[in-house]
Amino acid sequence: QSALTQPASVSGSPGQSITISCTGTSSDVGGYNYVSWYQQHPGKAPKLMIYDVSNRPSGVSNRFSGSKSGNTASLTISGLQAEDEADYYCSSYTSSSLVFGGGTKLTVL
Amino acid sequence: QVQLQESGPGLVKPSETLSLTCAVSGYSISSGYYWGWIRQPPGKGLEWIGSIYHSGSTYYNPSLKSRVTISVDTSKNQFSLKLSSVTAADTAVYYCARLGGWGAGDYWGQGTLVTVSS
Numbered sequence: 001q002s003a004l005t006q007p008a009s010v011s012g013s014p015g016q017s018i019t020i021s022c023t024g025t026s027s028d029v030g031g032y033n034y035v036s037w038y039q040q041h042p043g044k045a046p047k048l049m050i051y052d053v054s055n056r057p058s059g060v061s062n063r064f065s066g067s068k069s070g071n072t073a074s075l076t077i078s079g080l081q082a083e084d085e086a087d088y089y090c091s092s093y094t095s096s097s098l099v100f101g102g103g104t105k106l107t108v109l
Numbered sequence: 110q111v112q113l114q115e116s117g118p119g120l121v122k123p124s125e126t127l128s129l130t131c132a133v134s135g136y137s138i139s140s141g142y143y144w145g146w147i148r149q150p151p152g153k154g155l156e157w158i159g160s161i162y163h164s165g166s167t168y169y170n171p172s173l174k175s176r177v178t179i180s181v182d183t184s185k186n187q188f189s190l191k192l193s194s195v196t197a198a199d200t201a202v203y204y205c206a207r208l209g210g211w212g213a214g215d216y217w218g219q220g221t222l223v224t225v226s227s
């Protein structure tokens with residue numbers, strides 16, 4: 001299984017919206033509605049932000065939203081805040097396995 | 110509140126076996142969910158190692174399958190990872206996590222750094 005493809009970095013100014021893509025294949029992202037997104041601050045464990053493509057766990061801000069089209073999933077963060085600066089990872093279920101994306105560093109300018 | 114805590118040696122010699130345990134509190138492993146191990150080499154991304162269901166069914170990353178064993182001890186409410194024949198490439202922060210049926214990790218341990226070096 002190959003890692004999902006994410007852009008290495010994205011940036012945005014406070015208040016703006018950004019979108020991070022996560023591209024896989026019909027065997028993972030495209031084949032199941034089981035994409036998750038994680039936020040990771042330096043030295044910390046990942047935090048689940050989105051599961052099953054577009055669902056937010058309790059306590060996660062509604063500024064975070066997820067979607068999917070074909071083999072590509074997306075995470076959108078609206079109203080960017082300084083605390084959103086972190087690494088973001090996608091993951092997808094794939095035939096009894098899990099595969100992660102390479103990660104995207106979000107910089108809030 | 111569900112909490113997970115990894116424990117084990119922080120230094121392992123090349124060719125030896127890495128062994129870690131994840132103690133779970135606030136939730137009984139026997140009640141359900143999958144329980145997994147994920148690792149992150151320094152400065153790099155996340156890699157799923159494998160998962161185990163409370164019944165003992167296991168699922169492993171194909172690239173690591175020949176070297177990985179994950180087991181569960183419901184009496185102690187913990188699960189364990191063994192990775193054999195380690196090399197420097199196995200140096201990473203190792204996380205344990207509770208995973209939903211389709212892989213969403215809602216609770217994670219703080220992570221433990223394991224260095225492979227002689």
